[in-house]
Structures are given as C-alpha cells and as structure tokens.
Amino acid sequence: MSTLSARLNENSAPRELDEVIAQEVELRLEENDFAAALDLLQQLHPADIARLVTELGRDHAASLTLALPTITGANVLAELDEAFCADLLSEVSTERITALLNELESDDAADVLSNLDETVRQRVLRVLEDRESVKGLLEYGEETAGGIMATEVVSVLANWTVAEATEEIRRNAENTQDLYVVFVIDEARKLKGFVTIRRLLLSPSDAVIGDVMRTDIRYVTAEVDQEEVVRIMERYDLVSLAVVDDNQRLIGHVTIDDAVDVIREEAEEDYLRLSGITGDEDRTDTVFSITRGRLPWLLLGMVGAVFAGSVIGVYEENIRRASVLAAFIPVVMAMAGNAGIQSSAIIVQGLASGEVWSVNMLRRMGKEVYVAIANGLALAAVMIVAVLVVFGWMASMWPSFVIQAPDPWRLAATAGLSLFVVVILAAVIGATIPLMLDRIGVDPALATGPFITTSNDIIGLLVFFMLAAVLYLPFI
Amino acid sequence: MSTLSARLNENSAPRELDEVIAQEVELRLEENDFAAALDLLQQLHPADIARLVTELGRDHAASLTLALPTITGANVLAELDEAFCADLLSEVSTERITALLNELESDDAADVLSNLDETVRQRVLRVLEDRESVKGLLEYGEETAGGIMATEVVSVLANWTVAEATEEIRRNAENTQDLYVVFVIDEARKLKGFVTIRRLLLSPSDAVIGDVMRTDIRYVTAEVDQEEVVRIMERYDLVSLAVVDDNQRLIGHVTIDDAVDVIREEAEEDYLRLSGITGDEDRTDTVFSITRGRLPWLLLGMVGAVFAGSVIGVYEENIRRASVLAAFIPVVMAMAGNAGIQSSAIIVQGLASGEVWSVNMLRRMGKEVYVAIANGLALAAVMIVAVLVVFGWMASMWPSFVIQAPDPWRLAATAGLSLFVVVILAAVIGATIPLMLDRIGVDPALATGPFITTSNDIIGLLVFFMLAAVLYLPFI
Numbered sequence: 001m002s003t004l005s006a007r008l009n010e011n012s013a014p015r016e017l018d019e020v021i022a023q024e025v026e027l028r029l030e031e032n033d034f035a036a037a038l039d040l041l042q043q044l045h046p047a048d049i050a051r052l053v054t055e056l057g058r059d060h061a062a063s064l065t066l067a068l069p070t071i072t073g074a075n076v077l078a079e080l081d082e083a084f085c086a087d088l089l090s091e092v093s094t095e096r097i098t099a100l101l102n103e104l105e106s107d108d109a110a111d112v113l114s115n116l117d118e119t120v121r122q123r124v125l126r127v128l129e130d131r132e133s134v135k136g137l138l139e140y141g142e143e144t145a146g147g148i149m150a151t152e153v154v155s156v157l158a159n160w161t162v163a164e165a166t167e168e169i170r171r172n173a174e175n176t177q178d179l180y181v182v183f184v185i186d187e188a189r190k191l192k193g194f195v196t197i198r199r200l201l202l203s204p205s206d207a208v209i210g211d212v213m214r215t216d217i218r219y220v221t222a223e224v225d226q227e228e229v230v231r232i233m234e235r236y237d238l239v240s241l242a243v244v245d246d247n248q249r250l251i252g253h254v255t256i257d258d259a260v261d262v263i264r265e266e267a268e269e270d271y272l273r274l275s276g277i278t279g280d281e282d283r284t285d286t287v288f289s290i291t292r293g294r295l296p297w298l299l300l301g302m303v304g305a306v307f308a309g310s311v312i313g314v315y316e317e318n319i320r321r322a323s324v325l326a327a328f329i330p331v332v333m334a335m336a337g338n339a340g341i342q343s344s345a346i347i348v349q350g351l352a353s354g355e356v357w358s359v360n361m362l363r364r365m366g367k368e369v370y371v372a373i374a375n376g377l378a379l380a381a382v383m384i385v386a387v388l389v390v391f392g393w394m395a396s397m398w399p400s401f402v403i404q405a406p407d408p409w410r411l412a413a414t415a416g417l418s419l420f421v422v423v424i425l426a427a428v429i430g431a432t433i434p435l436m437l438d439r440i441g442v443d444p445a446l447a448t449g450p451f452i453t454t455s456n457d458i459i460g461l462l463v464f465f466m467l468a469a470v471l472y473l474p475f476i
Numbered sequence: 477m478s479t480l481s482a483r484l485n486e487n488s489a490p491r492e493l494d495e496v497i498a499q500e501v502e503l504r505l506e507e508n509d510f511a512a513a514l515d516l517l518q519q520l521h522p523a524d525i526a527r528l529v530t531e532l533g534r535d536h537a538a539s540l541t542l543a544l545p546t547i548t549g550a551n552v553l554a555e556l557d558e559a560f561c562a563d564l565l566s567e568v569s570t571e572r573i574t575a576l577l578n579e580l581e582s583d584d585a586a587d588v589l590s591n592l593d594e595t596v597r598q599r600v601l602r603v604l605e606d607r608e609s610v611k612g613l614l615e616y617g618e619e620t621a622g623g624i625m626a627t628e629v630v631s632v633l634a635n636w637t638v639a640e641a642t643e644e645i646r647r648n649a650e651n652t653q654d655l656y657v658v659f660v661i662d663e664a665r666k667l668k669g670f671v672t673i674r675r676l677l678l679s680p681s682d683a684v685i686g687d688v689m690r691t692d693i694r695y696v697t698a699e700v701d702q703e704e705v706v707r708i709m710e711r712y713d714l715v716s717l718a719v720v721d722d723n724q725r726l727i728g729h730v731t732i733d734d735a736v737d738v739i740r741e742e743a744e745e746d747y748l749r750l751s752g753i754t755g756d757e758d759r760t761d762t763v764f765s766i767t768r769g770r771l772p773w774l775l776l777g778m779v780g781a782v783f784a785g786s787v788i789g790v791y792e793e794n795i796r797r798a799s800v801l802a803a804f805i806p807v808v809m810a811m812a813g814n815a816g817i818q819s820s821a822i823i824v825q826g827l828a829s830g831e832v833w834s835v836n837m838l839r840r841m842g843k844e845v846y847v848a849i850a851n852g853l854a855l856a857a858v859m860i861v862a863v864l865v866v867f868g869w870m871a872s873m874w875p876s877f878v879i880q881a882p883d884p885w886r887l888a889a890t891a892g893l894s895l896f897v898v899v900i901l902a903a904v905i906g907a908t909i910p911l912m913l914d915r916i917g918v919d920p921a922l923a924t925g926p927f928i929t930t931s932n933d934i935i936g937l938l939v940f941f942m943l944a945a946v947l948y949l950p951f952i
Contacts, residue, residue, distance in 0.1 A: 045711075045712055047711045047712060047713075048711075166677055166678070169674070169677065169678065170678055173678065178713070178715075179674050180656050180673075180674075180715070197656075197673045197674050197677055198645070198655050198656075198673050200677055201642055201645065201673055201676055201677045202642070202645065202646055202649065233736075234733075234736055234737075234740065235521075235523045235524070236521055236523060237523075237654070237733035239654075239656070239715055239732060256715060256732050256736075257710075257713035259736075260709075260710055260732075260735075260736060260739065261710075263736065263739055263740065263743070264710065264739065264743075264829075267739070267740075267743035267746075267747070268825055268829075270743075270747060271743070271746060271747055271750060271821060271825060272821060272822070272825070274747060274750050274751065274821075275750065275817045275818050275820075275821030275822075275924075276814050276817060276818050277818050277821065277822065281822055287843060287846040287847050287850060288850075290843070290847045291847050291850040291851055291854075294815075294818050294847065294851060295850075295851050295854055295855075297814065297818075298811065298814055298815060298818075298851055298854075298855055298899075299854075299855070299858065301810045301811065301814045302807060302810065302811065302855060302858060302859070304810065305806040305807035305809075305810035305811070306806075306807060306862060308806035308807075308810075309803040309804060309805070309806050309807055310803070312802050312803045312805065312806065313800075313803045313878070313879050316799050316800070316802070316803070316879050319795065319799050319802050320796065320799045323792045323795050323796050323799075324789075324792070326788050326792070326795050326802045326805070327785040327786070327788045327789045327792070328785060329785070329788065329802070329805045329806070330781040330782075330784035330785050330788065330805070330809060330933060330937070331778060331781035331782060331784075331785055333781075333806060333809055334777045334778065334780065334781035334784075334926075334929070334930065334933070335774065335777065335778065335781070337813075337929075338752050338773065338774055338777045338926055338929075339770075339774060341751045341752060341925075342751050342752050342753050342770050342773075342774075344751075345747060345748060345750075345751030345753065346748070346751075346753065346757055349744060349747060349748070353740075353744075367763060367766070370763040371763050371766045371767050371770065374763060374764075374767040374771075375767055375770060375771050375774055378767075378771055378774075378775075379771075379774055379775070379778060382775065382778060383778070386782060402789070403789050403792050423774075448751075449817075450810075450814055453810075453813075454810065457806060457810070461806070
C-alpha cells in the first residue's frame with residue numbers, strides 16, 4: 001500500500017496510476033476483501049473509478065458502484081460507456097436508479113436514462129425529482145444542441161443588482177458547481193446577454209446587471225447539430241454556449257466539458273470510418289456488435305474487388321501472353337488506393353473543419369491536381385528505374401530467378417505512364433467525390449476509406465491494362 | 477448590405493456566414509473600396525477575420541490585418557495558420573510586430589514569435605513588454621505543457637482574505653479576461669490549491685482563502701506531453717490545469733480553449749496519418765510542401781507493392797497454368813488490407829485514449845481474433861458462392877464472356893479457405909504491430925494506414941498462392 005499512496009501523491013501519469021490501482025483493487029477482490037477494494041476506489045475521482053470498474057467486468061462493477069456513496073456512484077454511472085452502464089443497471093431496482101439519478105445534472109441523467117429499457121425509463125421518469133427537464137431533454141435528437149445541453153443554468157434579469165444575481169447563484173449552488181457565466185433574460189425568458197462570474201466578482205454589489213452585462217452573446221437553437229455547436233464553441237473560445245427555443249427563450253446551455261466529449265467522439269468516429277468501421281466500438285462491446293460494424297465495409301470492399309477481378313478477367317488473354325503484367329497489379333492498386341485516400345482525406349477534413357468552402361472548390365481541386373502531377377512524376381520515375389533494373393539488368397544476370405519480360409524499355413515506359421495517369425485520376429476522383437457529396441447534402445466522410453480505395457483500384461487496373469494493350473502487347 | 481446585416485443578426489451557421497461576408501469583402505476589394513472592406517471586417521470576431529483574410533491571399537490579408545486596430549489585429553494574428561502568419565509578417569517592421577505582440581497573452585505571443593525569422597525574433601524579444609515570460613515559453617518543447625501554457629495566472633496566498641484575492645484579480649484584470657480559477661501558493665510560490673471565481677463570489681469578503689480553497693488540485697510539470705495534458709483536462713473536466721516547475725512552483729496554466737485546439741490538431745494529425753499524409757496540411761501550404769508530406773508514404777507503399785508483385789512473380793508459372801488465379805489478386809489484397817486496417821485502427825485509438833492497457837492486451841487480442849473469425853467465415857461463405865456462380869454457372873451459360881476455370885468447386889473451396897486465413901492473419905498482424913510498437917515506446921500510430929495495408933497485401937498474396945499451389949493446381 002505504501003507504494004500506492006506514494007504514487008497517488010506523486011500525481012503521476014493517469015494511465016500508469018490506473019494500472020497500479022486497478023491491480024491493487026483486483027488483488028483485494030481476489031482476496032474477497034470487498035471493503036478494502038471499496039476503500040481504495042473511494043480515494044479516486046469518479047472518472048477514474050468508472051474506467052477501473054469497467055476493467056473488472058460487469059458483476060464486480062455493479063456491486064462496487066452500488067456500494068459507493070450515492071453521489072459518487074451516480075457520477076461513476078455518468079462516466080461509464082453507455083451500453084456498459086445500461087447492462088450494469090439492468091438488475092437494479094427503480095428506486096435505487098432514481099436515487100442515483102437524482103444526484104446528477106439533467107443532461108447526465110437523461111444520457112443514462114436514454115439507454116435503459118423503455119419500461120424502467122418510464123417508471124424512473126414518474127418519480128425523478130427533475131423529471132420535467134429530463135423528459136424534455138430525452139425528446140431532443142441525441143446529436144443536437146438539445147441532446148447535449150444541461151438545463152441547469154443561472155439566469156437573471158437586466159434590472160437586478162449584482163448582489164441579487166449573486167443570491168440567485170447561491171440559491172442554485174447545488175446544481176451549478178461548474179459555473180462560469182450567468183445568462184441575462186427578460187421577463188419572457190428571452191435571452192438578452194450574459195455576465196461572467198469574474199465580472200460579477202469585480203463589480204460593486206449595487207451595480208445593475210444591465211450595465212455590466214455583455215450583449216454580444218452567441219447562442220444556438222436546440223435542434224442545431226452537435227458538430228456545429230462545438231465548432232462555434234471552439235472558434236469563439238466559449239466555455240458555455242446558450243441554447244434557446246424557437247422564440248429565443250433560454251432553455252439551457254452546452255458546457256465545454258460536454259463539447260470536448262463531442263469533439264473526441266466525432267474525431268474517433270471519423271477515424272474509424274476511414275478505417276472501414278461504422279460507429280464507435282466500446283471496450284465492452286460484444287464480438288457480434290463489433291462484427292456488425294466492420295463486416296459491411298469488408299463486404300463492400302469485396303464487391304469492389306470482384307469488379308477489379310473482372311477487369312483482370314477481361315484481360316486474361318493478355319496476362320496469359322505476358323504474365324509479367326500480373327506482377328504490376330499490386331503496385332497499380334496500391335498507388336491508386338493510396339493517392340485517392342490522401343486526396344479524399346484532405347478534402348473531407350477541410351469540409352468538416354469548414355476550411356474548404358464551395359467557392360474555393362476550383363482552387364482546391366487545382367492544387368490537388370498539381371500535387372498529383374508532382375507525385376505521379378516522382379512515382380513514375382521510380383517505377384521506370386525499378387522495371388529497368390528488375391527486368392533489364394537482374395533478369396539477364398539471374399535468368400532463373402526473375403521473370404523474363406520482352407522489351408524491358410517499353411515495359412518500363414508503359415508502367416511509368418500508367419502510374420502517372422493512375423495517380424492523377426485517383427487524386428481527382430478522391431477529391432471530387434467528397435466535394436460532390438457535400439454539394440448534394442450527403443456526409444462526405446462516407447466516401448472515404450474502403451469506398452475510395454475500391455473504386456480507384458478498379459479504375460487503376462482498367463487504365464493499366466488498357467495502356468498495356470495499346471503500348472506494350474502489340475510490340476512484343 | 478441589408479441582407480448581410482440581417483444574416484449577421486440571425487446568428488446563422490458560421491460557415492455560411494463566412495461565405496456571405498467573404499463575398500462582400502472581396503466585392504469591396506475588387507471595387508478598390510478598402511475602407512468599406514475594413515469596416516465589414518471590424519464587425520467580426522478575430523477568429524472570423526482570420527479565416528476570412530486567409531481566403532483573400534497574403535497581400536490583402538497583410539494590408540487588412542495591419543489596418544485593423546492593434547488589439548484586433550493582434551488577435552487575428554494569433555488565430556492564423558502558423559506559416560501564413562509568418563509569411564504575412566515577413567515584411568512588417570520590428571516595431572509594428574512588437575506593438576501587436578504586446579497586446580497578446582504570453583502563450584499566443586510566443587506562438588507567433590516561434591514562426592518568425594531568428595533575427596526578427598531576437599529583435600522583437602529585446603523590446604517586448606512581456607519578454608521574460610515569452611522567452612521562457614519559447615524554450616519549452618512546442619508540444620509540451622510548457623509550450624501550450626499561458627503564464628498569466630492569478631495566484632494568492634492561503635492567509636489572504638477573499639477581498640484581498642479579489643483585489644489581486646482586479647490588478648491583473650487586463651491579462652486575465654477568461655479567468656475561472658485562482659491558484660493558491662505559499663511564500664515560495666509552491667502550489668497549494670485553488671479557488672474558483674464562483675467560490676470567491678459566494679464567500680464573505682473577510683473569509684480566509686485557506687478556509688475556502690480546495691486542495692485536491694491537479695497539475696503537471698512543464699515537460700509533460702500535450703496529449704497527456706489534454707487527457708487529464710478531459711478526464712477531470714478541468715477548464716484550467718496548473719503547470720509547475722520541478723520544485724512544484726507555479727509557472728503557468730493551460731486553459732481549456734488551448735486544450736481543445738490540441739485535441740483537434742492531434743485528431744487531424746492521426747486522421748491524416750491514417751490516410752498516408754505526414755503532419756498537417758494548411759490551406760496556405762505550397763504544392764511542394766504538400767507533396768513532401770504525401771510522397772514518402774506513396775513511395776513506401778510502392779516498395780511494399782513491389783514485394784507483393786514479386787510474390788506474384790514467384791508464382792508466375794502457376795498464373796500461366798491457371799490465369800483465373802490472377803483475378804483473385806484484388807479480392808485477396810482488398811480483404812487483407814481492410815481487415816488489417818480495421819484492427820490496427822481500433823488498437824491505435826484504444827492506446828491513444830488510454831483504453832487499451834497492456835494488462836488487457838491478451839483479452840483485447842482474443843476479441844480481435846474472434847471478430848476476425850466471424851468476418852472471415854462470412855466473407856469466405858460469400859466468396860465460395862460467388863466463385864460457384866461465376867465460374868460454375870455463368871461460365872457454362874456464357875462461355876465466351878467468362879474465363880473458364882477447371883473444377884469450380886475446388887477453386888471455390890481454395891478461395892474461401894484463403895480468404896478465411898488471410899482475414900484472420902491480417903487482423904492479428906494489424907492488432908499486434910501497434911501493440912508491439914507501444915511496448916517498445918514507438919508511437920503506434922506510425923503503423924497504420926499504408927504500412928499495415930502494404931504488409932498485409934504481401935502476406936495475403938503469399939497465403940493465397942501457397943494454398944492454391946497445394947489445394948488447387950495439382951488437381952486440374
């Protein structure tokens with residue numbers, strides 16, 4: 001234990017710390033010393049407890065989490081993976097769940113509830129203290145401002161004094177631990193401005209809110225997409241963004257910690273999609289649900305590959321005549337795929353961050369083409385040299401180890417030219433498809449990864465075999 | 477103009493808004509109405525101005541930015557892409573640069589300076605108001621806590637009263653606009669705790685800081701990697717993280733807006749690396765610098781593809797005997813590549829987020845294998861059916877359009893088995909390489925994208941042609 005406390009005090013890297021404590025807790029559990037394990041856990045932040053109990057598996061996680069003080073247990077629930085949390089609560093009584101959720105802010109309570117069984121959810125909603133807000137939150141789309149906002153805001157009127165506003169904060173103290181901004185509304189709850197807590201602190205207590213507030217407030221309506229919400233918060237460095245209804249009445253706010261979670265989630269989703277994985281994979285997901293997220297992309301790739309195979313099938317006669325051509329299939333596919341992915345990734349990312357505007361499409365495309373020409377020239381040069389070395393020099397040095405290819409110079413020229421054309425085509429296709437999808441309102445990220453690779457494979461092989469049929473085969 | 481102001485008031489999506497105003501500004505500039513263009517700009521947030529002038533190109537950007545009020549211009553500089561900012565300042569006098577940087581917080585000033593010429597930097601550093609802090613900041617690694625922290629913190633002693641702490645905030649008011657937390661230090665500047673501004677506001681003005689402060693403070697030392705910094709801030713929902721020196725003396729803090737920028741940057745970098753692009757591509761990058769970030773990966777892919785081509789070369793005799801085998805090359809490569817990328821992406825992401833701990837490596841690998849078995853079985857089944865349909869049924873229906881393959885049943889079995897083995901091998905390799913790299917302290921993200929695809933292509937082709945040599949060719 002001494003090393004453990006020492007490390008706790010050291011404030012060392014959380015990842016290592018987790019592992020040390022995780023091992024200690026597992027040890028206690030193996031020794032059936034549940035109380036000691038619980039004691040260890042209670043020294044930790046709820047976020048750390050959540051990560052730790054997830055590692056321990058569902059049964060230990062459930063018994064430990066429920067044995068914690070209610071407020072700690074509630075905060076642990078809020079930090080768990082959604083599916084794992086629902087699983088953990090599946091055998092817990094409605095009363096217990098309600099008691100736990102009563103400790104959470106409305107948005108966290110709604111998140112936990114949204115993953116529970118319909119019947120359990122309804123029963124909890126009937127008795128929850130905060131049921132009106134939580135019910136309201138559950139009605140917004142999960143990935144909208146309404147879906148990620150908290151309803152716990154402090155709002156004041158413009159004719160109040162700073163002292164009155166301070167009293168209002170004190171009244172709401174329990175639900176607004178992390179408060180940085182107070183919103184100013186009118187009698188009809190319409191949003192008028194905001195005051196930072198810092199400004200309140202530095203203003204005389206009899207100053208009028210209307211005189212110290214700022215009116216350059218940014219806000220969104222509840223149905224705005226969460227990506228747009230975080231883009232606004234990021235761009236203007238906001239720690240809290242007001243959410244209003246269609247009549248501009250204040251209904252909640254999105255806090256920066258939830259925005260950060262959204263940024264992380266969206267980034268992970270994009271990363272996985274680029275790798276051919278749909279949705280998010282949690283540590284606690286089953287093999288079945290993981291497979292469901294991956295198999296469709298593999299099947300899509302397979303369909304594409306069958307088409308690519310058909311291209312080869314069409315030119316089967318040529319391959320029989322010059323089987324050396326088959327050896328070029330990998331390089332054509334690899335270059336077409338890689339160059340296409342590069343261009344599409346840049347465009348998709350530019351569109352996502354708002355950097356690529358449609359007015360600049362032509363300029364952006366032009367640059368992609370120039371880059372492709374530069375890459376194509378370099379790759380073609382390397383290819384030509386490689387072909388001459390392998391089929392010219394090596395084939396004559398070690399004739400039994402290397403395929404004999406007639407007319408290596410012509411083969412080199414054909415391969416080089418093909419590569420040049422393929423790289424440019426691949427880049428243009430990789431850049432065009434996401435731009436076109438964005439134009440017609442489809443998420444351009446759909447057209448990355450396996451999709452671009454596959455279509456470029458087909459086109460690359462077509463170009464190569466067509467050029468070979470015209471430039472190489474007739475002359476050997 | 478009326479539509480423009482209307483849209484400004486509407487608070488519509490920033491991306492559309494940008495485009496509307498960008499067009500208006502460009503129009504004014506085309507009409508040579510510089511003053512009107514400037515007027516338009518001044519209505520915007522510096523972040524928006526920065527995006528807009530970037531679109532206008534360097535010369536317009538420079539003249540507009542420098543014509544803005546100094547404080548606005550300075551904030552625009554802080555928001556620009558680094559290379560573009562340096563380019564824009566390249567012909568500006570040292571005095572002017574100094575005046576601009578004097579308006580910025582130390583971390584932003586250091587960021588701008590770090591991209592300038594050594595001589596200009598030295599000259600500015602000699603006269604900058606904040607030169608001591610900025611010089612200090614420039615010495616930290618760019619991607620460390622020291623490199624992203626601001627030195628403008630408000631620190632108080634534990635024996636001060638709330639009123640005294642408030643006075644201290646007021647004294648520092650100019651440099652600490654976005655202040656949420658006051659740090660508590662001792663006489664030796666050692667970090668002891670923190671008080672939120674909210675707590676100060678709600679406490680009686682004669683309360684002693686030592687009684688209202690929280691001591692469960694998290695902090696990092698200046699050399700901690702920025703990814704670790706944001707991981708801590710994310711996990712514990714911090715808006716400000718203290719940075720200390722080796723003697724635990726407070727030297728600055730990282731604010732959430734800078735942490736968000738780091739999260740975004742790192743996510744973009746990972747996304748691009750997965751697509752075979754090194755570093756970050758800015759809108760303002762030249763064709764040469766873009767090519768430099770992409771060509772190495774293409775060349776790497778080419779080298780790999782040459783090896784894959786050699787595998788095909790080795791089995792050239794077999795392809796000549798049964799040229800139908802060549803048609804399977806794309807599907808083998810596509811499945812090996814895609815399955816490998818999926819596994820490696822999941823592991824790399826898990827390692828980055830701290831979810832995959834080395835203690836769980838075996839468990840994680842086990843799951844990857846099960847998923848691969850499920851995917852492999854499904855893909856093999858589809859493959860077998862497809863081969864039977866194409867080479868069994870279609871080849872007999874339309875003999876002149878489809879390659880004739882002897883013994884379609886045996887071919888189907890060989891292809892199915894190969895695919896099954898290839899998918900499992902690819903998944904194991906895709907998962908193992910990043911885990912191994914992480915073990916030996918190399919960034920596992922290096923082993924994604926083109927790298928995994930290429931090595932799996934080679935292994936996939938080897939497996940397929942070896943199995944075909946044993947299971948198919950001897951029997952036809």
